[in-house]
């Protein structure tokens with residue numbers, strides 16, 4: 001069964017809008033777990049516009065499910081992972097000014113850099129996942145970095161899904177089979193929501209984890225956080 005990791009970046013965005021501590025991201029993370037989240041994901045960015053580095057340290061003391069820290073592996077990210085030792089470190093190639101993640105790694109030209117980073121993170125006890133586009137050429141080079149998993153960048157799937165879901169999922173199913181053959185674990189994320197999630201999970205039955213933030217937090221405005229998490233969990237159980 002595919003696990004649901006809730007990305008709480010957008011909770012921090014809301015908190016930061018007023019400068020005080022409402023909503024409290026630590027409390028929300030604990031509540032997400034109580035409501036059924038099987039992991040908590042954060043993606044601190046250098047400008048700390050949502051999750052702050054201190055939040056990550058605070059969350060590390062309370063998260064009892066799987067803690068997943070995403071980010072570009074600069075010095076600060078590596079130091080954070082060394083200190084926190086999250087269950088999973090997800091490497092994302094975002095430049096510092098990216099509004100949100102918009103592509104996966106070129107694992108061909110960055111292979112030796114990634115190999116060193118993966119080895120360092122694994123030496124801290126982290127499982128490592130590399131954010132990757134659904135293009136077959138990136139998978140063997142990803143395997144050669146020593147990474148444990150890859151996370152499929154699902155924005156292209158999500159944007160095509162309303163028009164043609166079969167066409168949208170096809171490249172993902174193809175690369176998922178390559179990943180499986182190579183012995184790479186498989187995660188997915190970005191722009192997944194209540195409409196497109198079940199079809200992806202059913203099309204790739206060995207998908208291990210999805211991380212979902214933006215749409216889930218938007219849905220929580222209408223359905224409440226507890227209901228929403230349960231609704232997402234049910235999509236993964238269909």
Ligand SMILES: CC(=O)[C@@H](O)[C@H](O)COP(=O)(O)O
Pocket residue numbers: 007009010043045070092099100101131189190213
């Ligand atoms: C890797 C990925 O797809 C997510 O981490 C996404 O980048 C969330 O980050 P933001 O919340 O900053 O958009």
Ligand SMILES: NCC(=O)COP(=O)(O)O
Pocket residue numbers: 007041070188189190191192211212213214215216
């Ligand atoms: N890794 C993807 C993630 O954590 C959440 O992405 P989104 O649901 O906020 O687009």
